[in-house]
Amino acid sequence: MRCPGPAAVLLGMAAGIGFPASAAAQTVCAIPGSRYAVAPAYLDDTEGNRSLAVAMSLSSCRAAYDTRPRLPRARYLGLHAGGTVPFTSLAVPPHLEARASYGSAICLCERAPDDPRAPLDEAPEAYAFHYGYLGLGARVQYEASNDLDEQGIVGAVELRWVDPSRWILPSLVVSLDVVKPTRSEVRDALDLERDAHGRVSVRGYWLVPLGGPLSAEIEGAYFWGLGLDAALAAEGFDGGRFLAGEMILGIDRAVGRLLIESIFVGYAHGRRPTAGEETRAWSVGVALGSN
C-alpha cells in the first residue's frame, strides 16, 4: 500500500493511542552497522507555521547470522535515536524518538543437499521443507508527537510470517503493544489518568499475481485496544479495521531518463491503528523511477 499521509500519523499521535512506528519499525536491520545522518529540513505543520530545521538520526544495528541447513536464522540488536529540531522559535514542534529492538528472523526450512553430478534441471529441490519465513521481535521505544503534547513509552512484541511462494496466504504481522503515556493533552482534556493500555494489531498483506504484468495488492488490518479508558473507547479508539486494495499494471518502459514502472488504481477504507478517524480514499497514479 502507498504510505499513509502525515495527517493520519499526527491524528493518531494526538490521541495517544498508539505510535506510528508499530508497523514500520521491523525488528531486522534495514541497514546493518552504525550510521548517522544530518539533513536540513523544512517544516510545515499545515496550520501556517513553517520553519527551517535540522533532522538528525543515529542508528546502530548489529546482526549475527547462522546459516545452518535446518532453520537458518539471523539475530538483530538495534538502537535508534532521531529527531527534527527547528531553527526558529516558531510554533513548529520538534519530533523525537528513541528505540531499542531485538529481533530474530528464521527460515522455516531445511536446505536439501545437492547432487552435483545431476543435470541442474534434474537436481534435487533446494529444500527438504519450506514453510516460509518467521520473524520474532521485541522493542521498547520512546516517542513524542510533533507538538510534544503526547509522549509515551511503548513496549511491543511482534510476530511476522511470510511465504512469498504461496501467494494465497497473507504476509502477516501480529503485534502486541503496551503503551504507557507519560504526557497526554488529550487525556488531560478529558480528565483521564495516564494509565497504561494495550493493543493487539493484526495486519495481512497479499500480492496476488493476476497474469502477465497485472497484479493486485490487498491489505487488511484490525486492531483491538485493551484496557483503554472508557472515554477514549467511546470515541472509537478501542478498535478498528482497515482494508485497502490496489490493482497494478507493470509497465517498465523508459521515457527518456524516466522509467514508468507501473500504473495503479487503489481504494482504501477504514482506520489504521495509529489513526483516529476512518478514511475512505481512492488513489490513481503512476509509479516512476529513473532509467
Place this chain on the structure above:
Amino acid sequence: MHINVHAHIFTLRTVLSREGIRVITQRLEDRGVPDLLVQAVTRLLDRLLDRPENLDERQILAGLLAELREVTGFDQFVDRNLSRLPFAVVIRGSGLEDLQVDTLRAALDQFTTVMGAGKGAFDIVQTLRLAMRSTITEVADEILSQMGPSDALVALMMDIHAPDEPQRDRDNFLRQVGGTREAALQRPGRVLPFFAIHPDRSDHFRLMEVAIDEGGFVGVKLYPSLGYEVGGPRLMKVYEFCMDRDVPVLLHCGHGGFYRRREFIDLCNPSHWEAVLDGALEGLRVCFAHFGGWQSLGRPDGLDPGTWGATILRLIRERPNVYTDLAYHAEQMLDPDDEAHYFAKLSELLEDEHLRRRILFGTDSWLLRLDMTDDVYWRYFRHHMTAEDFEHIAGGAPRLFLGFPDAPGGAMRANLARHAAWLERHRSDVGGTPAPWLVEAVSAPFEGGREPADWSQWSRSVRCTYRQFKPHMTSSQTRGGYRANRTTRLSELDYFRPRDPNFGLIIDGLALNLVGCAEDSAVSYRGRWVRHSAMERVKAVLRAGDFRLVDVAGLLDAMFQFEEALV
C-alpha cells in the same frame, strides 16, 4: 579473415595479486595519470583483492570516487580547488553507491578535469569495466564484437608471478589458463590462445606442455620485463619444446607496458635474442611485439642502428621466422608529423616482399582501452593504409605466423593443426558458431550446445543460485529450465515484493540460504570475505533486485572458493 595477433582477454581477477596491482598502477603512473587518481585505483584494486567482486560501470565509478575521498591529500585538493569545482562534485558525504551512472560519470569527469587528467579517468573506468567481467569469454566477446564475424584474435595470457606467490595467486593463474581455454571452446576458431610462461613458476614447463599438447593452446607468450632473462636455461628448454612442437612465441618488446623494476625493461631488448635464435633455434617462430615501440615507425630516427626497431628489423631479415607486430601504437596519433612518418615508413617497409609477410596487426586490447576502443584502432589503421597493405598486416602475415596454410589447399602447421584437432574432439560441445577456417579444416560438423561460460550447470555457484531461486519462479520461468533463466532478473521473481511489510524478512531468509548453500559447497571464502560481509552484500543485491541470476552466480563465485569455479 582478419586476425588481431595481440589481445588480452584475461579478467582482472585472474591476474590480480599484490604484484599485479603494483605493476598495473605503475603503468598508470608512467602514463601521467594524476597521483590522486592512481592512489584511488590502487585502493580500489586492493579492496577487490581483499574482497573479490565483479563490478559494473556504476559500481566502479562509485568505488573510485569513494576511494578518492579516502586518499591522503584529497581534502586539501578539494580545499585548494573548491572554487573550480561545481558544488555537485564535493563528495564528502555518503550514498555514492545509490547515484546514477551518469551522475557518477559527471562527478569523476569534473574532478579529473580539475586534476588535469583529461579523459584519462573515463578510459580507466572503461578499461576496468571490461577487465572486471566475470568470465574470460565475456571479455573475448566484447573484443570480438568489434571485429568481423569470421575474424579471430590471439589471446595472450599473462603470468605476473611473484617469488613469494600465495596459493590464492596461483589459483588465479590456473583459472586464467582454464578460462582462456574455455573461451577458445566457446568461440571456436576465433580465439587462438597463447600460454604465458614465467620461468620462475616452478612448474611452468609442465603446465605449458599440458596446455600445448592437450589444452588447445596455439603459442607461447613471454613478458621479460616481469623479471627474467630470455637466454636462461629454463627458457632455452621452452624454446626447444616450441621448436619440437612447431609452436610460435610472442614476447613483449616495447619500452612501455608492465615491468617489475625499471631496470627490467631492458630484458625485452631484442638484441638478447641474437644468441637465442642461433643454431638449432634459428628457425624458431618469434614475434617481437610492439616493434620495439611506436617510435620505430613514428620517428625519423626510430630505426637508427642500435634502436630496438632496427634490431628487430635485422632479425626479421636474417632469421627465417621472425615477426613483429604493431600493437598499441597510439602516440603517433597525437602529432601529425609523427603520424605521417609512421605510415610512410610502414608503407615503405611493406613494399619489401619479405617484410610484408612479417609485420602483423594487433591491438593490445584490453589494455588499449586505456586510450581507445579496438574498433577505433582497427578503423585508424584501415583509414591510413591502402587496402592491400592492410590485408598484408591483418590477413596474410598473421595467418603465416599462426600456421595457417600458405596457399589454398595447403597444410596447417603443427601448432594450428593440433588446435583444430582439439576443437574437433570437442565439436559436439562448443559454444558459438565456428569460424569458417575451422569448418573448412574439420570435416565433421560442430554442434554449438556448450553452456555459457558464466552459467555452467556444473558450477556450484550456478547450482546454488538456480536451486535457491527456483521456488520463487513462475511456472513459465521454471519451464524454461536453468538455461533460459540465466538472464532472469531478481525483480522478476516472486520474492521481490518491496512493499510487503515483511520484505526484510524475505530478504534475510533468502540470503541465509544462498550464502548457506555456497558455504556448504565451497572450500572457503575468498580473500577477506566472511559470512557477515557476504550476507550484507547478498542482502543488498536481493533488496535492489537489478541483478540477473548470472550476476548472482558471479557474485557467489567471487566470494567463495569453489572447486568448479566460473572462468
